[in-house]
Amino acid sequence: MFNDEPGDNETFLYKLERESEVQKLIAHLKRSKKTYVRRRAATMLGNIAEISDPNERRQAVKALVSAIKTDEDDSVRAAAIDALYQRGEDAFDYLVAEIAEMGGSEATERTATTLLTEWLSADHLEFRMVAATALGERGATAAVPDLVRALTDPAPRVRTRAAQACGRLSDPRVVPPLSERLSDGRQQVREAAANALGAIGTDRALAELVPVTQADEEGLRLIAVDELGQFGSVKPVVVLVDALDDDSTTVQRAAMLSLLELLTTASTEELELICGTVVDELARADIQATVPALLDIAADGTRRRYRQTAIWLLSRITGDRYRSEVIDCLLPAIDKPDEETAQLAEAVLPELRSPELEKRLRVYLSRERGSEEARSRAQAVLDEICDGSSGELVTTGVDYTYVDSPADYTNQHSSRD
Structure with a gap:
């Protein structure tokens, strides 16, 4: 009062x-x-x-x-x-x-940090809230013990700000107390703690997020699967693949992007193991949860590095069910202005070796679609899947018509009469 x-x-x-x-x-x-x-x-x-x-x-x-x-x-x-x-x-x-920004000299810096630390114990929660935030902004590692205590403050707003500050400081001492806040009674605190652990980004911090992929709240699951992409090893692959079956399509997409992040940022030493593990785990997953998501990402021109990894994965895990859709995605990619993507599409298309791919390539070449470079790539893919012969996959001498629409079929045959 x-x-x-x-x-x-x-x-x-x-x-x-x-x-x-x-x-x-x-x-x-x-x-x-x-x-x-x-x-x-x-x-x-x-x-x-x-x-x-x-x-x-x-x-x-x-x-x-x-x-x-x-x-x-x-x-x-x-x-x-x-x-x-x-x-x-x-x-x-x-x-x-x-x-x-209070401070300047070393002595004043210490004074400002001391003042803010004192505010963490103030009667008015507003002082405690702004103190926690400011200490994080200042990078005041000397205040870590006080911020850890603030994680159990009676006011949810203070606990939230303290968790955010701990994430900015990235001090290993804050990881265990932050993990305890993942079961806080307030969702805003739980989400702040999850984001903070992701911001810290060490193996120990990220490991705390693995169980969160099974949390009741969609927001928490989304944070967890989103942050696990920076793990840099095979450790989160299984839980990320499991998250592809999440009830939320937003979480599913985040899980796929995190898997692509793992593949894209893997070190040379880890790359082969991560690639093999991701392909093996995706092979056991529901194809309806994997291939359509990868097709969307491969078609997204705003995520170049993810798009290329998605193209590579599509060539490895696609079965008969989505073969046509994947060919629809990869064949135009050989004419992308992005040279790396075009070359990658050329390199992986032979993985989809089938009569359908041969027909699509022959149509592409016969109608002189794409640039000269694209037609050269199409011919190279055709030569590879046909072992250099003309018609290894399609019965020799059989006249076939591949159509893009019913009108194509009518036009091609009426011209012969």
Whole structure:
């Protein structure tokens, strides 16, 4: 409870909030001698849903930051912190940046870290929340023990900010306490802890995320499968392949992208083992959960490195069921402006050796589709799958017609009559 009373000020303050009188609220926050008025003015600056004038928005944020730095009453400063939080992440981040920049000399740096560490024990949760965030921004490893204690703060917002700060610091001491927060009673804390472990990115931190791929919340599963792609070894392959059967299509796609990330970023020493393991595990998975996802990624021109890995995988795991769709995807790729992708498509197409591929290649060449380089690649693939002869896969001398549409068939045969 606060000691000062509202008196006659309450009615006019509510009127200022209702009418979005930002400048008048700022004036009361800066100049009123009454603690209650300053505190209410700060709160109301956070409550106004929309401040349309950009200049007024900036002035409100600066006035709140100034109150946090200079007001003599902790309740006013706490209300100003909360108001910035209510105004959105940009406003709150501005405050954190202002506080994080405190210092300059080594002695002042220590003083600023000490002050923020003291705030972690403040009565007002707003101080604890901004202190945890600022310590993370400052990279204050000296405050790791205090941030670890803040992970069990009674306020979920403080625990969330403490988890985020621990992720920024990437200190190995925070991994066990962060893993405990994966079962926190609040989802926002659980997700912050999972993201922090992913940001730390060590084998020990990422190993803590493996069980999270089975969590009840889709958000947690998504974070886990997304972060496991940076593991750099075969350890998460099985759980990522299992995640391809997740109830959420978003989690399924993230799992496939993480598998591609493992293959794309693997070290030379690990590459062969990871490639073999991924192919073997995908072979046991439901093909409906793998090939369509890879086809989507292979067709996505915005993810070049993933696209190439997806093309390679498609050539290794495609069965008869999706052979036509994969040929539809890979054959046009031989004419991609991206030379590496075009060469890769040429290299892997022979893996799809079949009468259908031969027919498609002959049609491609007979209709003079694509660039000269693309037709040369198509001919090279045809020569390889036919062992250099004309018609190894298709019965010699048999007239065949491959059509793209019913009209093609009609046109080709009517021209012969």
